[in-house]
Amino acid sequence: MFLWHALGISLIALAIRSLKLSWVWVFLVAMSPAGMLNILAGQNAFVTAAFISFAxxxxxxxxxxxxxSWAVLTMKPHLGLIAIPMVLVRKQWNVILYGAIAFGILIAATITVWGLDPWKGFFTFTTYQQRFVLEDWRGLMLMLVPTAFMQGRVLNLGTQGAYMLHAVVALIATYLAIRAWPGKDWDVRDYLTWFVLSTFLILPYSFLYDLVIFQIVLALWYRQAEQLFLIRKPYADAIWMFCWILPLLSPVLLAYTFIQITPILLAFMLWQRGTAKRQGLAQQPA
Known part of the structure; x- marks a missing residue:
């Protein structure tokens, strides 16, 4: 487990530096609320956050x-839900080509070593297990999955009602994502922010520890929170701090209010990104 997390934090360090953030953010992201949850759970959010950043x-x-990087992220395919539409709209044909080749090599390697059984298991047992976890697990599970679907379950809407609620939110999220689509002159920070906000708002299935990549996005806006939230700096800084500790606050707020605050915040931020685009606000480097 130590070696696994050492690998993850090493990848985070490379991602942080590729985004031109200072070394101190390696420690801050690794020890962030989402990072600590990832360490305690022995999960893969350091790895997925790093490869999303690279991609x-x-x-x-x-x-x-x-x-x-996109090919490696198929280890957790739902986090790449809007990756293909994004690269298609951006006409990044070389990215698609290299990703397809890399993914083909991964498939060939797994079939060569283990045969077809793991792939059959993925499309049968694994997908069934994920659905079972999402629809039937209770207790702590309701607090660890900060999505609109889980909001429906918290409100005891039943499985069908929860899916209907999430479908409405996903449609709203799709509209917000289209509205906030970065223009050609926008930079890596803008595209990464758009991808992360849109993905986690649309997904019915993600965990608080997956938000390590969200913490990296926040780090990119640390000195310019007012540009991210489009409000006066003192208030923007306060909201930034609230978002930073969100993975720890979310379960507490849910326990007392029965409200999943994460989708609300993501929708607000995505709306503000769209507003910034419509207002033609100049994007200053971080």
């Missing part, structure tokens, strides 16, 4: 590395 950061300068 977006190197899309233009190093398309091969970007494509390989």
């Amino acid at each position: 977006v950061t190197f899309a233009v300068r190093k398309p091969a590395l970007s494509g390989i």
